Amino acid sequence: MSIPNRIESLRKLMNDRQIDVYLVPSDDNHQSEYVGEHFKSRAFITGFTGSAGTAFIAKDSAGLFTDGRYFVQAAKQLKGSGVELFKMREPGVPTLEEHLYNIVPENGVLGFDGRVVSMNLGKELEALLAKKGATLKTDSDLIDMVWEDRPSLSKEPAFYLEEKYTGESIVSKLARVREAMKEKQADYHVIAALDDINWIVNLRGNDISYFPLLLSYAVITADEMLLYIDECKLNDEILSKLAEANIKIRPYNDIYNDVLTLEAGKKVLIDPKRINYELYNLLSKNMVIIEAENPTVLMKAMKNETELANFRIAQVKDGVALTRFMKWVKEAFADPAVDPEITELSAIDKLEEFRQQQPDYIRQSFDPIIAYGENAALPHYSPTVESNAKVMPGNFLLADTGGGYMQGSTDITRTFALGEIPAVQKRDFTLVMLGNLHLGNAVFFENTYGYELDILARQPLMRYGLNFNHGTGHGIGYLMNIHEAPVNIRPYGKGAENGHPLMLGMIATNEPGYYLEGSYGIRTENEIVVNLRQHTENRDIYEFEAITYVPIDLDAVDESIMTDADKALLNAYHKMVYEKLSPHLTDDECIWLKHYTREI
């Protein structure tokens, strides 16, 4: 069925139901960062396959809102579909909300599947359209009725993470969640965020791209937990673990009926940032809503000793894979006469091969970025068959990739100099590295926010008039979301007041960069853990521990702009890298690594 035919079928259904405009976003029912095939409704109805974009279908128009990353791709894919491209944040282009307000008629109806729209967006649209007497209709998924060969919901099996991985039993986690509910005087706690639920039940699965998560919802009371999940994914071991914690299984989609049967007038705790509009809507009919961050957000972010020990193990494995990759790349370009015929995509394959040699490797942490030369200066670049650049000497190869192991997930970026590179590129590489080393060397007291430290990562660049236009660090999940809330290291800005300070056991990335459009891109990313440095009478003093073990390419370092203290930091880091990795490498590899972790 062609896109115009699909849209035509949708319009018939809209007409039957007196819906004037139908909204089709990119989300799944859980507002996940990546979604499974079943949830790619927006791609189905428009033909645009990018990761971000929201479509609307009106009676006589249809459109897609997407951002600058996707203008070219969307224009190509929308050709002939009858779907108009709205280039977000370009001059003269309305916002999605403005446009919907304009096209929904007075007293009209905006429809969408309330499960794939966040509570906050749904409430915003509801309030906005009320100004012209228009209402929302959110209780049905019209795309599902049009999409004949729609991929079914994932049936992939779940797997259990033993306590040697999680460091905490389901029973203990549930007890902590219930303690938090009690503090908020909540009778019920409804959770829709996959990572929050998967964390509590110590389960993982394979239901969405990249993040090994299980599609599920949860309803928790003082003595019971209902887990909404396709039971066929759960083996006997898992079922018995869940039963031990008095967790009852319900069919995945039953939550939408069940929440209507919760005791009216009781208090239910939900996280307005982490629940869909439909659930909120149903819950608010009969219950008192307590809006607060899911208590699991902070619990999950503060890794326990077992998790931290595992993370270090995963990082050693990933460090071995990345070091082999670095050696492979470096050796390929060692002799300028030889054409090693490496491309961005072939490099991705090679790195994946090295990762797969590692025990307990599960999958990539996210869509890998391996970018050569000017491609590395593009924000959010991932190589495609069309963009795939051949890797040549004289510029940088940037690799921002990660691996998921039973022992945790990694997110590591290294930038490699291929052959001889210009002095200015060495200078910029060194400045980025200094930002990474200085932030990693921070000492700060408890109750310090990420934005109080960000300056450390930017000052070396700023002394040369340079900067980078992204945050310096984000949180990392344990075999789950690679961008995990609430950890954030970036300049102060909107939303900062809702954040948490950096707390013991939190893991952040430390990833300053520099990008020169049309020329090159540099980023050096370690993961860093918040550790106690010193207990004091007043505020305790914290520090970071770098837990990423991959050489920072000395071929790209300009020693002349480093102080002795800078050199000491780099040398100490490289000494640790050698100590961590060498027991897992061949003699040849050790000789090579010794050279690339040598003292300067």
Added chain:
Amino acid sequence: MSIPNRIESLRKLMNDRQIDVYLVPSDDNHQSEYVGEHFKSRAFITGFTGSAGTAFIAKDSAGLFTDGRYFVQAAKQLKGSGVELFKMREPGVPTLEEHLYNIVPENGVLGFDGRVVSMNLGKELEALLAKKGATLKTDSDLIDMVWEDRPSLSKEPAFYLEEKYTGESIVSKLARVREAMKEKQADYHVIAALDDINWIVNLRGNDISYFPLLLSYAVITADEMLLYIDECKLNDEILSKLAEANIKIRPYNDIYNDVLTLEAGKKVLIDPKRINYELYNLLSKNMVIIEAENPTVLMKAMKNETELANFRIAQVKDGVALTRFMKWVKEAFADPAVDPEITELSAIDKLEEFRQQQPDYIRQSFDPIIAYGENAALPHYSPTVESNAKVMPGNFLLADTGGGYMQGSTDITRTFALGEIPAVQKRDFTLVMLGNLHLGNAVFFENTYGYELDILARQPLMRYGLNFNHGTGHGIGYLMNIHEAPVNIRPYGKGAENGHPLMLGMIATNEPGYYLEGSYGIRTENEIVVNLRQHTENRDIYEFEAITYVPIDLDAVDESIMTDADKALLNAYHKMVYEKLSPHLTDDECIWLKHYTREI
């Protein structure tokens, strides 16, 4: 009249007016940091003369709330007065608000002079007491009726700051204020903060302690400004300057009648942090209140080029005075056999003598702190006849003082080693100095907040488990408030969301310290200006310029914990100090200064 007699007279007046409890705070009508003699009502009614404290008189009790600095002094001064001491923030002691809520009877009346209570506190008390049906009576100053020999309001003459000092005419400043009023759609702007008014009219006076300000109020409209001030303070030159700007003079206290005659229903801009409760109360009867920061707050904080050039001149003068003081102190202790008979108070006199030798010197910027040894570890210590310590070799002498010149005000702290001091004191001195140098060397982009840089001043100390329990920097007024809003460099905390980022021309203090109770205190304070370092395509890059020129005592520096980069920073600073000061010193003094600004 004894204190009990004064309280008895007050109670009679309260009784006549059906007031149950009468509140007597420390403020003047403008919530100034220092107040004139006329406004010391709380000292009059309780006998307690400390700078901070709030008294209440009820029918059968009376009390004084004050903080830890004053527990000893207050206990002594309140003896026999019948006034009970409430030690603020001690366990079991209620807050002022809690206590008032408890003692004001149901449907009772709390009285105070609404001019000496801030709008925010007044509103808070109003809302709190409404819960038990109680009301406020704020339209009379009962203390004035009891206080027979009350000092009259200051009659000291005003002086005009020519444009060579201010860099901007009254007409230009008023135009900018009116532009801001227009943006906020305000018909009237009522100002009660002395520094805001004095800044607009380019006048200064001598009406309160330390800050050379004139008691005044202002009402500004699109074409007129009413200045409420005792006209006898204004000479003909001033009167003609004011007339040129179409500024009309009204008697100081007439504003309380005049605001009732403003056009009803019009919009009036007031700053809830910078106006008293009585004015707010009167204005809100008939007008629409727009609450916003006085536009002058930001204008005044961003010093113009003329002001900055003057500040540098004032700092050279003060640098000369302080350097002579340092030389005097150092030489007195050069020969351990000689007893130089110096005390904290005699040192204050000596420093004042050096300041008075400087042209255009007006007065001290604030109550000077010269503290020896363990006294320097006490927060807010200023020497008194009782505490006055004799200065001896083997410890630090800390001097936190400032001078007001026609060219601006200074606030400078230096800590001097007397004779040989223990190694640990040298280490701590060096760590404090490094915090000062590192913050002073910061590079940051526009829109950066003070709390994003504070870490730089604390990291050297924190690496050794040390810290200091006060902010790192505050703004500085030009011959006015020495703590000038909104500049603030301190860790993120309450109120941060209302602040402004660091903007070009702002001056901050840079004053890390370290205090070991019972032993010693260290603080090194420079003033720093926010300058443009580099214009870029995105956010411009800023840096600080240290404009305080006084040697940092090399006798107390431990070079072994400094990197080469640290030494370069110190040497560059000292080189500048020598260059700035030496043209104003005798040959002897130059030789001495050369030694104390030598390269290390």
